[in-house]
Amino acid sequence: MALLRRDPIPDVIRALRAELDGGPRALIPPELEVLGGLVHAREERARSPDEPVRELLAALPDAAALVDQVGKIRVANALFEALAPSGRATGLTPLEVTRSGELDEGVRRALEGTGRAVDVEIPGVRRAFRAQVAPLLRGEVLVLLHDVTEARRAAAARRDLVANASHELRTPVAAISAAAETLLAGALEDPAEARRFVEMVARHAERLTRLTRDLLDLSRIESGAWPMQLGRVELAPLARTVLELLAGKAASRRIDLRCEVSEGLAAVADPRALEQVLVNLVDNAVKHTPDGRAVAIRAEEGDGRVVLSVVDEGPGIERHHLPRIFERFYRVDPGRSRDQGGTGLGLAIVKHLVQAQHGEIGVESGSGGSRFWVRLKRAT
Ligand code: ADP
Numbered sequence: 001m002a003l004l005r006r007d008p009i010p011d012v013i014r015a016l017r018a019e020l021d022g023g024p025r026a027l028i029p030p031e032l033e034v035l036g037g038l039v040h041a042r043e044e045r046a047r048s049p050d051e052p053v054r055e056l057l058a059a060l061p062d063a064a065a066l067v068d069q070v071g072k073i074r075v076a077n078a079l080f081e082a083l084a085p086s087g088r089a090t091g092l093t094p095l096e097v098t099r100s101g102e103l104d105e106g107v108r109r110a111l112e113g114t115g116r117a118v119d120v121e122i123p124g125v126r127r128a129f130r131a132q133v134a135p136l137l138r139g140e141v142l143v144l145l146h147d148v149t150e151a152r153r154a155a156a157a158r159r160d161l162v163a164n165a166s167h168e169l170r171t172p173v174a175a176i177s178a179a180a181e182t183l184l185a186g187a188l189e190d191p192a193e194a195r196r197f198v199e200m201v202a203r204h205a206e207r208l209t210r211l212t213r214d215l216l217d218l219s220r221i222e223s224g225a226w227p228m229q230l231g232r233v234e235l236a237p238l239a240r241t242v243l244e245l246l247a248g249k250a251a252s253r254r255i256d257l258r259c260e261v262s263e264g265l266a267a268v269a270d271p272r273a274l275e276q277v278l279v280n281l282v283d284n285a286v287k288h289t290p291d292g293r294a295v296a297i298r299a300e301e302g303d304g305r306v307v308l309s310v311v312d313e314g315p316g317i318e319r320h321h322l323p324r325i326f327e328r329f330y331r332v333d334p335g336r337s338r339d340q341g342g343t344g345l346g347l348a349i350v351k352h353l354v355q356a357q358h359g360e361i362g363v364e365s366g367s368g369g370s371r372f373w374v375r376l377k378r379a380t
Contacts, residue, residue, distance in 0.1 A: 008029060008032075012028055053075050060144070063145040064077050064080055065077070065094070067107055067141040067142075071094075073092055074140070083098060098120060099123065103143070110134060114135070115134040117132050120145060127149045131145050161328065165215055169211060172208045179198075180197075182197050183198070218348060221353060228270040230357060231268070231269075231271075232266050233274055235308065236262065238274060238278065242275060242278040246283060257286075257296075258294055260296050260299070265306060268377040269359070269376055270357055276349070282295060282310055283346070284310075284372075285370070288315065295310070309373045327348060328348040359375055
């Protein structure tokens with residue numbers, strides 16, 4: 001008769017019980033150790049059946065949730081939970097979380113088996129999403145919300161820019177065409193008339209040049225094609241260079257240009273970009289300052305920063321314009337700006353250049369004049 005091997009399990013159970021009662025450590029055969037591990041893993045999974053799904057949803061870059069057969073959210077990732085007014089989406093319906101009828105309809109259809117993509121606006125968080133709603137095998141539905149708020153905003157800004165730029169370009173182009181037609185129709189034969197129309201062509205061509213130059217500058221700064229080389233920039237020599245550039249224009253209107261920048265003060269900046277910023281600001285200041293008054297560049301330091309200011313004695317800017325003054329093509333007085341050769345892009349360029357140098361820009365204005373300031377990191 002074959003010798004039966006004794007079953008080790010009852011002994012192991014007995015030894016483990018004794019160990020748990022305070023006895024010596026039980027010896028467990030390797031196969032039983034493996035078995036114990038597997039049983040433990042199975043129990044863990046039974047305790048939290050959503051864990052693998054939770055892990056998957058957490059790894060997604062979008063707000064994501066799993067909706068059960070009765071339309072309630074069973075599992076959601078943190079981005080989705082954050083959309084709920086209470087901060088907790090699990091247990092609610094997608095409608096309760098997002099207040100979006102379109103998403104609710106999409107989920108209902110998906111529960112019936114048809115997936116689709118819908119646009120969802122969530123007023124509570126002021127964001128727009130492209131939602132993918134997909135039926136899954138077990139009758140559940142996966143909801144993915146891709147945030148398109150910034151993309152929509154950028155597209156709207158691009159549309160606005162194209163519309164505004166076309167509008168700005170149309171006037172000089174129309175004026176040049178009209179002048180050319182008049183010349184061809186006979187004005188060429190009359191020297192005085194011919195001169196008048198050629199001057200008109202020259203004036204509007206110059207305007208076109210300025211507009212296209214400013215538009216190109218803006219797009220180069222925004223697209224990063226104007227790479228900033230940040231380094232130590234001495235402010236007093238820079239301010240003097242800028243004031244020299246505008247000295248002729250100021251002198252023709254007896255405007256006193258003052259440099260009130262201490263020697264040795266330096267900022268972390270790109271020299272070309274900072275020069276452009278100051279040229280635009282001083283040019284504006286001179287344009288708006290009455291004949292015989294003064295414009296100054298000042299600098300103050302403190303808190304590891306320097307604040308450069310361009311101060312004028314102009315009429316100031318009414319309060320309600322200030323929040324929009326740095327927008328492209330925003331003008332306080334459109335007729336006057338165009339007459340003075342303004343493109344409406346000067347301050348937009350200034351703002352972008354300052355931000356590209358990690359600086360801040362602002363304006364204070366009252367009846368005694370305006371102060372445009374630029375805050376930059378101080379260089380030691
Ligand atoms: P523009 O080319 O028309 O001057 P900007 O972007 O430089 O465009 O300026 C935007 C608007 O802000 C303009 O309408 C201009 O009148 C106003 N502005 C700019 N600087 C000053 C200033 N120093 N004083 C008064 N108004 C100003």
